[in-house]
Amino acid sequence: MNFWQFLQQNGPELVAHVRDHFLLVLISIVIAIAIGIPAGILLTRKKSLRGPVLGLANIMQTIPSLALFGFLIPLPFIGGIGTRTAVVALVLYSLLPIIRNTVTGILGVDVNVREAAVAMGMTDGQILRQVELPLAMSVIVTGVRVAMVIAIGVTTIAAAVGAGGLGVYIFRGLRQNDNNLLLAGAGGAALMALGADFILGFFERRFAVTRQKNVQRSGLLLAAASLVIVVIAGFFYLSGRTSSEQSARVVVGSKDFTESVILAEIIAQMLEKGGIPVERTFELGGNLPHDALLARKIDIYPEYTGTAYTAILRYPVNTDPAKVLEQVKKDYVGKFNLVVSEPLGFENTFAILVRGAEARRLKLKTVSDAIPHTVKWRAGFGQDFMTRDDGYPGFSKAYSLQFAERPREMDLSLTYIALQSGQVDLIAGNSTEGRIAAMDLVQLEDDRRYFPPYEAVYIARRDTIDKVGQLREALTKLAGAITTDEMRQMNYEVDANKRTPPEVVREWLARKGGN
């Protein structure tokens, strides 16, 4: 599919992402201006505050955006997931350039002009409104312009906390190795940044002191433009509200990879078929879905027992599937008041993969078979596998593995391509990855039973289950209903054949319903 076809197929969705992206930026910038300009003015009056406040704003900007979102999630009122968290983070990022340029602009007003203003008997307020602010306006607009461009960039990360925007395409594109998605997401954000830069640059030049004749007209123009933007924003806000304010809906969440999206889509479509309105809050990063569930932002999401056991409950690795499931069920009800469904029928565990040709030549069946060869091999692993307890450190110890060099740490979905093209010789993929067969890769059996069981389950809020009968029904139907092959097939349809999850899920449900 070329980019043009992609645009034709995904036009409305792309427009929605652009709109969400722009609104996030706009709301954040308006708030940052409302805080930043008065703060900047205060700093020009109180010299002792200047160092600490500018220092703090500086530190804010050095925090990596993903880390800042991470800090904000557990906080009450301003934290959580979704739009509000994203706006808080964006405001924090936008403050520095606005405050700094307000201070610089006002302090940069010619001392003679300022002295004349004082000597003419102007009050501090009159000097500020009639002299300092008009003369500093061009510099202040530059600050807003810088803040806006930064915010448009940072907003792409906001997709990780479920705030939407063009970042959704960027994350999805990275995951699925889909250049059309990447181009639409990154290119769209870049175009938006260029557009904002151009428009604000226009106002900045109009406010420049050398062209002061235009100031009054520019002020009017800026006011009119702001009004139009506020009206549009208000319209979007209201239109957004009406759709999300329907009652008795179930909010379905998912993690940020294809399989999780597909599993979430399955439960979503089953609920919709039962007449329950569903809101989809998909593609949440890291352990966000768990936090979102606890914060009542979502009602249900697909999880793996092994992840719940080690990453959330923080138990040491355990390889007995029944014990893990039992413990997870017990702890989730007791600690979180959350219900863990029956397993869906397949496991998604780490799969140690090598090229098929290699496996046949060396007659490799198990990981133990591969031990003598690994000293000549290079390995590539996703960031996740490199760091978690049940990942590389324990794995290499369990099999006493030695590689030719330190394993490359890279994006999980890129490791498949690296393996296929001979850049590396062994990777740890997912057992349900659709591309395993398509790429002629072979999974080596975990003969020392090192990897813990990752059985797929749904985790739901207990009150939602009690309230919505259709949800209970659906979960009962799905127990043991999805085989590993079916899951691989669905993943393959989405990742390799670039079909949408709703479409793939509809087909699978139709087949299941026919049985």
Added chain:
Amino acid sequence: MDEPVHNALVEFRDVGFRHSAASAAVISHLTFNVQRGETLVLLGKSGCGKTTTLKLINRLLVPTSGQVLVNGSSTSDWDPIRLRRQTGYVIQEGGLFPHFSVGRNVALVPELERWPASRTQSRVSELLAMIGLPGDFAARYPAELSGGQRQRVGVARALAADPPLLLLDEPFGALDPLTRVGLQREFSVLARSLNKTVVLVTHDVREALLLGTRIGLMDQGQLVLLETPAAFLASTDAHALAYIETLKLPAAVSDQEDLSA
């Protein structure tokens, strides 16, 4: 004020000023009067404290010792805003607001004083005529004027609300010699015809002699001489002689020309 025969509009009483307790005094033990209607010129090198002295009058600075009285009241008792609106102030290059038209610059104090628009309007026209600028200059911006024109506008702005007292800090310093002499003559006529009390700061002894009814010579924060121009020229004070010396150089040049002729 009630003090009966008080002919001094500005009075310095043993005034000292330092920027902070730790720093050296900028001026010290300054005592003199400015009479109503006179033009007092403060003459001195850069850093001698003459600009500081000027700023003490409209309370841009407050004395750290002694008192400055304007119209009989200490400046620290004056509401600074009231005091400044009754005191015209002109600085080098005019200190005009670059984002205001000439008309708005001149109208500044009348507008702050909430004069009716029609009165402000006619005052601006009157002042532009007085400083010899065509009426259509009101719509121009400072960047579109020459240095001399900006300086004239600066004077017009200071005169707008008809204040009894005018303070000028090196008003003609940045101008070319021909423009400067022209403006100095015009200003001297203007100040006398309007009967203003003027305090003018300069380092140019010719300007002091041309404009001053009295000349106050300052050195290292102190007033070393306060005389009429005639008495100043006849003075044997070392500081005054140094200034008078600078006037003689052109005479020597003309002597040489006589010899060669």
